[in-house]
Amino acid sequence: MPTYNEAENLPRMAEALLALPLPGLRLLVVDDNSPDGTGEVAEELAARHNTADRTRVTVLHRTVKDGLGRAYAAGMDQAVAEGARYVLQMDADGSHPVEYVAQMLGTALATGAGVVIGSRYVAGGRLAEEWGAHRKLLSRWANGYVSAVLRTGLRDVTAGFAMWRADTVTAMRLSQVRSSGYSFQVELKFQAVRAGYTVVEVPIHFEERQIGMSKMTLAVQLESALLPWRMRWDAARARRH
Template sequence: MFSLSFSGSGSATIGADVSPIIPETEDKFIMVVVPTYNEAENLPSLLKVLFGLGLNLRVLIVDDNSPDGTGQLANQLAVDDYPGKLEVLKRPGKMGLGSAYITGFKHALSRGASFIVEMDADFSHDPKVLKEFARVIKKADVTVGSRYVAGGSIDERWKLIRRIISKGGSIYARAVLRLKVQDTTAGFKMFRAEVLRKLPLEKVRSNGYAFQVEMAYLCQKNGFKVVEVPIHFSDRELGKSKMSAKIALEAAWRVWQIKFRY
């Protein structure tokens, strides 16, 4: 077993301990929200790993009518393999990452989840890190899987331009919004349910990576304790990346909109 000790920078380091993670009780469970668009190749493997972690969790798939049949596959898995553990919300079309997460968060809250996770379906986020999140959340309000704190890293297959956009975007957002979190566009997080209940989710307008910046800003503005956990961010093995120049540009101007909206 491991626990995490906290430094002044808000990052976490691993040390030996025998403390429990999250109580295995039906009234205190984690709901993992996974937006999908053409992730049929990754979904069965992801669910197998998630449900094999030994955590008391459920999974919510928010599918934007994937042409590759991800939604239909998720429904089949929910009935045949994970009854009572896997839920599926199917939306009429591609409506954006931010709105998918907001929809998922609200659904998770309505189901009574105590902790809510956001993560990608493509294994760029290692599901096994959820065990560390579950330990950290005992002393935090939000945990963030960070590439840019000590111990964090990015897949060596990332092209230079993508590294510049990612790292530069974090520096830019931190400068404009005075954010303390190092990885402002991190999409792998665990929230206490009370955090999401208190945040003005109905005001969130950002999609793409700007959504992550907006959520980071709202958490800081509302005084929640955010702790970054170092992760290795892997490039996807299967399927196609959703990153585009349009998404990067949206994030750039949305930062200023976020600054003056709240």
């Protein structure tokens, strides 16, 4: 769970996640030196939930803020290094409801999928009711645009709610991922599809963030628009060689 200025959202999300009846579930918070004290809040959660014989919350403190993608890469690599069999990536802002976590894990176990996506755009999936028509249309267009360029066959390739099998994470070579922002989600799924891993989408109801503002900047949007073409070009060049 990557965080930047999520001090108000994190406790609510962490408590809901840790209350799930999933043996062995652990929460790794990756904080990018949040000025609002999110890192300290995460440490308080660790102190509250960890015992001498059981660790439930760990915190990775990063000293620089160099993008959501870098935070995810650092956290996912650390989770696998610490022995995780499955790695769930999800936001701290409440947009990814924890009640879908058990279903996503069950789907991964039942199908053997390398990746299970909490999808807004398969049958049964929904966007936040607070979103206006323009925002919903833009989100759907962005997914359609990326899918058309990369030909992944996925309905929600930009989703940030995904369950990864540990060996799939290792195969992605996260240290070599070029995306620093939200397009990390696209790049990683594209790599998984190209590598032949089974990717399954399950429907979710995507919620509006509970507190605070979105961190989607113009620079992030430009990166997200251009990266699919760069990835397609690189894939084509690799096939030629």
